Every structure is written in C-alpha cells, then in structure tokens.
Amino acid sequence: MKKIKIITFILTIILITMIAFFGVYVHTQNRMEDKVKGYSYAMDLEGARVIRLKLDSGTRTVIKDGEGKEVKDAEDLTDEELTQKGYTKEEEPYNKDETLNKENYETSKRIIEKRLQELKVNNYTIKLDETNGDIVIELTDNDDTDFVISSLTSMGKFEIVDSQTQEVLMDNNDIKKVDVMYGSTSSTGTAGTSIYLSIEFTKDGAKKLEEISTNYKTEEDEENTDNTTADENTTDENSAADDTSSESEEQAKEITMMIDDEEIMTTSFDEPLRTGTLQLTVGQATSDEKSLTENVQKASGMAIVLDCGNMPLKYSLEGNEYIFSDITDEQLQIVQYVVLAIVAVALIILIIRFKTLGILGVFSYVGLASLFLLVIRYANVILSIEGLFGIGLILILNYIFINSILSKIKKEKDKEIDQINKETYKKFFIRIIPICITVITFTFINWTPISSFGMVMFWGILLMAIYNYIITKNIFKIIENR
Amino acid sequence: MKNLTTKNKILIIILILVIIAGIIVTANIGLNFDLKYEKTQKIELNLGKEFEISDIKNITNEILQNQEVIIQKVELYKDTVSIIAREITEEQRNNIVEKVNEKYGTELVAENTEILTIPHTRGRDIIKPYILPFIIATVIIIIYMAIKYYKLNPLKVILKTIVICILTQLVLLSIMAITRIPIGRLTIPLVLIVYMLTLIGITTKFEK
Numbered sequence: 307m308k309k310i311k312i313i314t315f316i317l318t319i320i321l322i323t324m325i326a327f328f329g330v331y332v333h334t335q336n337r338m339e340d341k342v343k344g345y346s347y348a349m350d351l352e353g354a355r356v357i358r359l360k361l362d363s364g365t366r367t368v369i370k371d372g373e374g375k376e377v378k379d380a381e382d383l384t385d386e387e388l389t390q391k392g393y394t395k396e397e398e399p400y401n402k403d404e405t406l407n408k409e410n411y412e413t414s415k416r417i418i419e420k421r422l423q424e425l426k427v428n429n430y431t432i433k434l435d436e437t438n439g440d441i442v443i444e445l446t447d448n449d450d451t452d453f454v455i456s457s458l459t460s461m462g463k464f465e466i467v468d469s470q471t472q473e474v475l476m477d478n479n480d481i482k483k484v485d486v487m488y489g490s491t492s493s494t495g496t497a498g499t500s501i502y503l504s505i506e507f508t509k510d511g512a513k514k515l516e517e518i519s520t521n522y523k524t525e526e527d528e529e530n531t532d533n534t535t536a537d538e539n540t541t542d543e544n545s546a547a548d549d550t551s552s553e554s555e556e557q558a559k560e561i562t563m564m565i566d567d568e569e570i571m572t573t574s575f576d577e578p579l580r581t582g583t584l585q586l587t588v589g590q591a592t593s594d595e596k597s598l599t600e601n602v603q604k605a606s607g608m609a610i611v612l613d614c615g616n617m618p619l620k621y622s623l624e625g626n627e628y629i630f631s632d633i634t635d636e637q638l639q640i641v642q643y644v645v646l647a648i649v650a651v652a653l654i655i656l657i658i659r660f661k662t663l664g665i666l667g668v669f670s671y672v673g674l675a676s677l678f679l680l681v682i683r684y685a686n687v688i689l690s691i692e693g694l695f696g697i698g699l700i701l702i703l704n705y706i707f708i709n710s711i712l713s714k715i716k717k718e719k720d721k722e723i724d725q726i727n728k729e730t731y732k733k734f735f736i737r738i739i740p741i742c743i744t745v746i747t748f749t750f751i752n753w754t755p756i757s758s759f760g761m762v763m764f765w766g767i768l769l770m771a772i773y774n775y776i777i778t779k780n781i782f783k784i785i786e787n788r
Numbered sequence: 789m790k791n792l793t794t795k796n797k798i799l800i801i802i803l804i805l806v807i808i809a810g811i812i813v814t815a816n817i818g819l820n821f822d823l824k825y826e827k828t829q830k831i832e833l834n835l836g837k838e839f840e841i842s843d844i845k846n847i848t849n850e851i852l853q854n855q856e857v858i859i860q861k862v863e864l865y866k867d868t869v870s871i872i873a874r875e876i877t878e879e880q881r882n883n884i885v886e887k888v889n890e891k892y893g894t895e896l897v898a899e900n901t902e903i904l905t906i907p908h909t910r911g912r913d914i915i916k917p918y919i920l921p922f923i924i925a926t927v928i929i930i931i932y933m934a935i936k937y938y939k940l941n942p943l944k945v946i947l948k949t950i951v952i953c954i955l956t957q958l959v960l961l962s963i964m965a966i967t968r969i970p971i972g973r974l975t976i977p978l979v980l981i982v983y984m985l986t987l988i989g990i991t992t993k994f995e996k
Binding site: 353358431434435442630631632634691692694699737738743747748753756 | 917921974
C-alpha cells in the first residue's frame with residue numbers, strides 16, 4: 307500500500323511536470339496544437355507601442371480686425387469682403403516662438419503623463435527631449451492603445467467666449483473636474499441612453515458661470531413669429547442644448563463653448579446656473595450598443611483631456627509603431643537553463659543530505675514548481691521582469707521550507723510528522739508575514755511591473771501553503787510512518 | 789553602539805563607508821544608465837523579409853565598433869529592424885545600409901533612412917511609479933512590526949525596521965554606483981529582492 311501511494315505520488319508529479327514544461331498537444335486542423343495556456347507577457351518582455359510626438363510646425367489662418375483682434379466666424383468671407391471690412395488674413399504658427407521653452411515642454415510632458423494615468427495605462431515610459439520638445443512614449447499595446455494615443459495630441463484648451471466680441475469668459479483654470487454621466491431619455495419618441503459630459507467648475511468658476519448665465523439669458527421675443535420657446539434653444543441646469551439657430555439669436559446675447567479652438571456649441575441660458583456644473587450632451591441618445599460605446603469613449607476622452615489641463619503647446623503624432631522587445635526568446639531560454647541548473651544543484655544537495663526523504667522532497671519541490679507555472683498561466687498573471695524575479699523568489703522560499711521541514715524530521719525523530727509540519731509552518735509563515743503584506747499591497751497597484759511581482763508572489767505563497775500541507779506533509783508521513 | 793559586538797561594529801563601518809563612497813561617485817560622475825534609458829540614436833530599415841537579429845548584430849558590431857546596440861524587430865510582420873546605439877553617424881548609417889543590402893539583397897537607400905534621436909529617460913521617471921507602493925507596503929509592515937513585537941519596545945522596532953530597510957537599499961545603490969553596474973531593467977527587480985530578503989532578515993532577528 308505504501309509503495310502504491312508513493313508511486314502514485316511520483317507519477318502525478320511527473321504528469322504535472324510534463325504538462326507544465328512540455329504542454330498537451332492535440333491534433334487540430336493538420337497541425338499539433340498545445341492546449342495548455344501560454345504565458346502573458348508585459349511590455350518589457352513582449353513589446354511596446356512606440357509613439358513619437360513632435361511639436362506641430364503647422365500654421366493656422368487668423369483673420370484680424372483693424373485693431374489687431376482675432377475675428378471668428380469670418381472664414382467664409384471672400385478676400386474682397388475682408389478688405390471691405392478692414393480685416394486682414396495672417397498665417398500664425400500653432401506654436402509661437404516665445405512658447406518654445408523648457409518650461410512649456412515640461413508642462414506638456416506632465417499633462418501627457420497625467421492623461422496616461424487617467425486613461426489607466428498601467429505601463430509606459432515617457433522621454434522628453436529638452437532641446438526641441440520631442441516626446442517619445444512607450445506604452446503597452448492592447449485594444450485601448452489607439453484610443454489612448456488619440457487622447458494624447460489634443461491640447462485640451464477649453465474656453466467659453468462671448469459669441470460676438472470673442473471675449474474669453476471662462477477657461478481651463480475654472481474647471482475643477484470633468485466626468486462622464488449617463489441618462490435615459492425618451493423625449494424623441496424612442497427610448498435611449500444619452501451620454502453627458504459633466505463639467506464641474508471651481509468656486510470662482512461657479513460664480514463666473516452664474517454671472518454668465520444671468521448676463522447671457524435668453525430674451526424671449528413675443529413678436530417672434532417663430533414662437534421659439536426657451537426650452538428648445540437654451541441650456542438648463544441639467545443639460546445643454548445643441549447648436550441653436552433660431553431667429554431669436556439676433557436678440558439674445560450668446561456664448562460659444564470651444565474645445566481646442568473648435569466650436570462645440572453656441573447657446574444662451576434659460577435661467578441662472580447656480581450648481582457650478584454644466585452638462586453637455588455627447589452624440590445623440592441611442593439604444594444601439596455600438597453607438598453608445600462610441601459616445602462613451604468620445605466623452606471619456608474629452609473628460610480626461612479637459613480634466614488634465616491645457617497643454618501649452620500643440621503636438622502632432624510623428625511616429626506610431628509596434629516594436630518587439632529586445633529580450634529575445636533565446637535570451638529567455640538561457641535564463642531558464644541557468645535557473646534550472648541552479649535548482650538542479652540545490653536539489654542534488656537536498657538528496658545528498660537527506661537520502662530517501664531528500665528524493666521525495668525533490669519530487670515534491672518539482673511538483674510545486676510545475677503546478678506554480680501552470681497556476682500563473684491560468685490565473686492570467688502578466689509576466690514582467692519583476693514577475694520573473696518573483697518566480698525565482700518563490701523557488702528560493704519553497705526550497706528553504708522543504709529544507710527546514712526535512713532538517714526537523716531528521717533531527718527530531720521522536721516527534722510526529724504532523725507536529726513537525728505544524729511547527730515548521732508556524733515558524734516559516736510568521737517570518738514571511740511582512741512579505742505577504744508587501745505582496746498583497748503590490749497586487750492592488752495599477753502598475754504592471756509591480757502588480758506582476760505581487761500576483762506571482764501571491765499565487766506562489768498561496769500554493770506553497772496549500773500544496774505543502776496536502777502533498778509534502780502526507781508524503782513524508784507515508785515514508786516515515788510517524 | 790555600546791551593545792554591538794566588534795564584528796557588528798566593523799560591518800556597520802564598512803556599510804557606511806560603502807554608502808559614502810557611493811554618494812561621492814554619484815555626485816561626481818553620476819549613475820551609469822543602461823542604453824535603454826540613455827540618449828540614443830536610432831535608424832530603422834525596412835527589409836521586407838524576416839531576418840535574424842544575430843546577423844544584424846554582426847553587421848553593427850563591425851560598423852559601430854562593438855559599441856552597445858539594441859536591435860529590435862518592428863511591427864507585426866517583423867520585417868523591419870530598429871537599430872539603437874549611443875551614436876550613429878551618417879557614415880555609419882550608410883555602411884550599415886550597404887551591408888544590409890549585401891546580406892539581404894535589398895535596395896535600401898541610405899539617404900532615405902533618417903537618424904532619429906531618442907531622448908534619455910530620467911532617473912526620477914523610472915522610480916516614480918514604485919515610490920508609492922513601497923511607501924504603502926513599508927508603512928503597513930512597520931505598523932505590523934510595532935504590534936507584533938511590542939514587547940521589544942515598539943519605537944525601537946519601528947526605528948530599526950526603517951533604518952535597516954533604507955540602509956540595505958542605499959548599500960545596493962552605492963554598490964551599483966561604485967561598480968558602475970548600469971541602472972536598467974534589472975535594477976527595480978533587484979531592489980525588490982533585496983527589500984524582500986531584508987524583511988525576512990528583520991523578522992528573523994526580532995523572532996530570535
């Protein structure tokens with residue numbers, strides 16, 4: 307019976323080891339396919355999307371009046387009309403010479419970094435060339451990468467201006483927080499979900515908004531034959547209307563909301579806004595999942611861009627490519643062989659010191675290592691270089707554990723295996739409690755290299771506790787018969 | 789210091805000397821950063837076919853006179869090579885293109901291959917994401933240590949834990965500065981391992 311148990315144990319370990327190291331191949335469509343899940347690698351081991359942002363050297367056409375003030379809404383005028391009105395056309399660079407300085411480069415880098423954090427990019431490197439402002443970013447490549455990239459070049463300039471005088475009434479400095487909100491609507495006859503961009507203003511901003519909404523109040527024109535009601539073309543406390551184009555525009559003072567110099571809406575207010583928040587509808591209310599996702603993504607992008615502040619410089623995307631890691635499979639294999647060689651030497655020492663018990667200890671150790679490698683794969687742990695070091699650390703810790711339990715069995719021959727196991731567990735796990743604290747903390751960190759280490763260690767320690775209690779202890783019990 | 793044995797005193801003196809030497813080296817010549825974090829130059833060659841990194845490495849070794857180089861495959865089809873080195877002159881670029889054309893039968897034009905400059909990564913940008921996790925973990929560990937070993941005088945336990953954790957990391961960084969081991973991708977994992985081993989060491993000491 308004892309022999310059968312030992313043989314069963316050894317065969318099980320061999321099976322797990324074969325699966326973990328060589329896989330399970332099944333004939334699929336004229337080829338052999340490994341059915342065992344592969345490892346997921348982080349940016350440093352797999353590859354990264356490399357983005358190159360360059361300062362935009364382009365220009366924009368600006369129309370100025372006789373006093374040198376910029377005139378909006380004059381793009382459609384012909385050259386003759388411009389001359390008649392005394393306007394002049396000028397080409398103005400997006401990035402003026404006086405803005406090209408180290409301070410602005412640094413601010414732009416800081417804002418881009420903030421956007422990456424808000425977009426929950428959990429692994430990136432950012433490099434700034436202080437001489438020319440170029441920024442090179444390496445980031446994890448996944449389904450969201452293109453969306454992330456699209457949010458990096460936007461300047462995030464927010465302005466509420468007087469539609470007629472172009473006087474800036476509010477800007478980014480007045481924004482406290484921008485969020486995305488959902489709301490169900492059925493006003494158009496078909497029920498759907500609307501996506502709102504909720505802009506919360508600072509204390510000063512809220513005061514300004516109240517003043518603006520009082521000053522730019524919709525003037526209802528009783529003689530207006532169009533009978534346009536205030537509700538149709540004004541913003542109330544909970545929602546902002548889309549562009550208004552009623553005839554009453556001529557009577558009402560209006561504001562224009564602009565993001566990155568692009569007109570988002572022109573409106574006047576139905577009543578003073580005292581809540582300090584403004585909500586803009588993004589897209590149209592819809593029940594179509596695809597459109598809804600697009601609207602949410604668009605709103606999220608805008609919210610993050612506005613939330614992170616205004617970039618002082620305009621950047622353009624110069625390069626965007628996927629570059630594989632410079633750590634090749636061959637290099638990883640070399641590391642694997644070196645680790646295997648060290649483990650082999652350590653295990654031989656175990657066999658020499660503890661003879662038969664040592665051999666069983668080695669089998670138990672190999673079994674845990676194999677099972678551990680399978681758990682990492684099926685628990686979807688992303689492996690980074692830190693994670694690889696975590697694997698190494700677990701192998702060391704388990705070796706220390708097996709070694710101490712074997713030493714105790716050898717020394718204290720009178721004690722029962724259960725008692726020895728209990729004492730070893732207590733001593734060992736008390737000593738690694740600080741490691742457990744660190745590991746649990748790291749698993750919650752949104753930074754892949756750290757969380758990779760945390761996750762690897764978490765599964766390793768958990769497996770050590772369970773596996774050694776069920777397998778290692780019992781196998782020593784069978785052989786020692788105590 | 790009066791409770792310390794002579795052996796411990798010598799060890800502490802050596803560690804302090806190592807840290808001082810590390811600070812002096814860092815202050816004078818700075819840390820040695822890995823090529824990945826240094827200011828570099830890069831060229832990309834679209835070969836239009838798969839290639840072996842070792843073959844490209846042979847070419848760069850010959851032309852860039854064995855200077856450290858990062859060679860990477862670019863894009864899904866892995867038919868473009870990116871070569872990064874501290875400095876690539878126009879002449880070196882021309883020679884690399886010529887050799888690559890010879891080896892792969894391509895007709896790449898050197899003048900069409902731009903030499904791009906990649907800025908360096910700042911040390912503080914490398915360590916920034918790791919600071920908060922380490923602080924959180926250390927604070928929780930300190931609280932745990934103070935409660936668990938309250939009989940050993942909590943204040944002493946807290947101080948010892950903090951001092952030992954900081955000292956070991958400083959020693960590691962000083963050794964890296966003195967021996968000119970490059971600060972690179974292995975630095976943070978090394979810091980993590982040293983941190984973990986330090987924690988085991990501290991707990992073992994307090995348990996005794």
